[in-house]
Amino acid sequence: MCGDNHSHEHGHGHHHHDNDFTDYKDAVKAYRESFASKEDVMNHAPDPAVREMLKYMDEQGVENCFDRFDKQKPHCTFGLAGVCCRICSLGPCKITERSPRGTCGANADLIVARNMVRSAAGGVAGHGARAREVMLTMKKAAEGNVDLPIVGKDKVMGVAKAYGLKTEGKTIEALAGEIADILLEDMSRTVPGTHKTLKAIAPAERQKVWEELGLTPISSYHEVFEALHQTTVGTQGDWRKAMDHFLRLGLTFSMNSVVGGSIAQDCLYGVPRRSTIKANLGALKTDTVNIAIHGHAPMMAMKVIETARTDKFVKMAEEAGAKGIQFYGICCSGLSSMYRLGGVIPLSNANGSELVVATGALDLWLADIQEVFPGIMDVANCYKTVVVTTNESNRLPGAEHIGYKRDLEDLDKLPELAEKIVTRAIESFTNRRDVKRHIPPYEMEAQVGFGLEVLSEHFGGSVEPIAKALKDGRIRGIINLAGCTNTRIVFEKAIVDIVDILLKNNILVFTNGCASFPMAKLGYCRPEAREKCGDSLKVFLGDNLPPVLHFGECIDNAHAVGTFATIAGFAGHPIKDLPFAEVTPEWSNEKGVGAALAFRMLGFDSYHCVHAPVQGSKKVRDFLYGGTRDILGSCMNVDPDPQKVAAMIINDFEAARKKLGWA
Secondary structure, three states, rough: OHHHHHHHHHHHHHHHHOOHHHHHHHHHHHHHHHHOOOOHHHHHHOOHHHHHHHHHHHHHHHOOOOHHHHHHOOOOOOHHHHOEOOOOOOOEEEEOOOEOOOOOOEEHHHHHHHHHHHHHHHHHHHHHHHHHHHHHHHHEEEEEEEOOOOOOHHHHHHHHHHHHHOOOOHHHHHHHHHHHHHHHHHHOOOOOOOOOOHHHHHHHHHHHHHHHHHHOOOHHHHHHHHHHHHHHOOOOOOHHHHHHHHHHHHHHHHHHHHHHHHHHHHHHHHHOEEEEEOOOHHHHOOOOEEEEEEOOHHHHHHHHHHHHHHHHHHHHHOOOOOEEEEEEHHHHHHHHHHHOOEEEEEEEOHHHHHHHOOOOOOOOOEEOOOOOOOOHHHHHHHHOOOEEEOOOOOOOOOOOEEEOOOOOOOHHHHHHHHHHHHHHHHHHHHHHHOOOOOOOOOOEEEOOOOOOHHHHOOOOOOOOOHHHHHHHOOOEEEEEOOOOOOOOOOHHHHHHHHHHHHHOEEEEEEHHHHHHHHHHHHHOOOOHHHHHHHHHHHHOOOOOOOOOOEEEOOOHHHHHHHHHHHHHHHOOOOOOOOOOOOOOOOOHHHHHHHHHHHHHHOOOEEEOOOOOOOOOOOOHHHHHHOOOHHHOOOOOOOOOOOOHHHHHHHHHHHHHHHOOOOO
C-alpha cells in the first residue's frame, strides 16, 4: 500500500489529491490576463491628473511603478496561486500536477494556508509597529518625558470609563499614562490574561463568537511570534488549524493594530475635526516651500508642521524668497495631520507617489514608515527633491536621515529634529529655483474629518437618524471603502466604478486610507456629489453632507467601525445581520489582508477586485470565499470586474434587508 501511494504520487496519482491543478492553473492564467498595463492606466485612469503625469513622465523617460509592473509580466502562476513555498531551504517548492507535495510533504492546502498566516502576521506587525510608537509617545508625553500636550482630553476620559479606570482626583496626564500602559500590555503580553481593549471595546455578541471558536488573542507580539513559529518547517501540518490562527491574527489586527493605535492617536492628538480642504495636483503651489508628508507614523510629521508654522520659520522662508511653507499629504501621515492641523493638501496614495515627485514641485519629501516605495529616490534625484527619512525601520539609499532612535529614547528631541528638517526644506527651495515644474490643472474641494462625534453633532446629538433611514430604506446599506491601490487593475478605477454604482443605488459610503484619495480628488467628498446619488439618498443627505464621508487615514477604520456599531445599536441588530460591508477594491499588501480580515471577524462581508493568493487550494479558497459564513456570519467576495462586485454588494444588501423584514 505504501509503495502504491508512492508510485501514484510520481505517476498518475494526482487524482487522489483535493486540488485540480489544471483548474487552478487555467483560473490563474485567466486572472493574470486581466491585469492592467501602463497604457490602460494612461487611457482609463479616472483622475485626469494621473493620466497627464504618466504621459509627462513617459516623455521625460522617467520610470514609475506602472512601468515596472509591465516589466514583471507574465507574473508567476505559482505565486499568484499561493502554491510556492520558500519557508525552508529544502526547496523552494512549488505545487504542480507532477509534484503535488513539497519536499517536507506539505500539500497545496497547507502551503497556501501557511502563506496566508505569514501575510496576516505582516499586517499585524505593520500597523502594530506604528501603533506601538504612538502608544510609547503617549506614555512619554503623559509622564512629561517629551514635550507634547495630551490634546484629546474628552477621548481620554471616554476610554478611561470604557476600561473601568478610576478617574476621580486624577489628572488627564495620569489617566493617559494608565491607558498607554494598557494598550502596550495588550500589544506585548506574554503571560495569557484578559485582553483589556478587546474586553472593553468589542461588542458582546462578537466576544462570545470569538471565545467559542477559541480565537481570543493573547497579544500582538505573541500572535505574530506564534504565526512565525507555527508556519516554520515541520510544525503546523493541518491547513484548517493554520486558518484558525489566520482568523486570530485578524482579530489581533483589529483590536491592537487598529483600535489600539487609534485610541492612542485620538488621546494624544485629538479626534478628527470636520473641515474643507483642497485636493489633487492642481493645488500644488510654485511660490512656497513645498513639503510632502509621506507614511504612517504621525509624530514627526505633526511636529514638523507645527514647527514650520512658527514665526521663526515663516520669516526664514520669506527671507529665502518664498510666500510661506505649504504641506502636502501622501498616504496616512498626510491624512492624519490634514484633519487635525488643517492646511495639508492630500495628493496621492502610494502608487501615485512617483507621479507627485515628477511634478518637480516638491522641495522636501518627508518619509516615515510603510508604503514609501524605494523607486521614489530615482524620481527625486531627477528633480532635485530632497528626501528625508525619519525612522530606522525605513531607510532609503541616497536619502538624508534626520530621525529618532529605534528605541524612541530620544523622542524629547522632536523639536530639534523638526527644526533641522524645516531648515533643510528652505535650503532645498533656494537650490531648486531652476527645476522645471509640471503641474496638471486639476484640483477639488473635499470635506474631511468625519467620525461618530462629527456625525452625531450633525444630526443633533446622535446617529439615530442614519439608523432610521437605513431601516425605512432611504439608505439601502452602508459600506466602508478602504484599502490601497493595485497595479493589477487600472489605477483607482475600480474604486470609482464601484462607488458610482452604489451611490446610484442609495448606498452610503464611509471612506478612509488610500481608497479615500480618488474620492477626495474627484469630487465625491463634497455635498455637490449628491447629484451622483439615487433619489432617496440625495434627499437624506440634504445640502450639507457629502455622499462619501471621509473618515481619514487607514487606522480610522476604527472610527468607521465605532460608527457602524452605534448605528447597529439603534437598528437593534448585530452587525453581521445588517446591510453593511467592507469594500477594498484594490487592496495590495499585508495590511490589506489584515484590514479585510479584521472586518470579517466583526461580522462584515468584504468585497474585492483583487484575489488573495489562495486559488491553488480549493479548501482554503472555499473556506475564505464562503466557508467562514457559518462561524463568523461573514465571508470574502472577489471578482476582478468592479461592475460585478458592485452588483454583489447590492444583491447581498437587498437579501439582508429582506431577511430583516425591512422595506
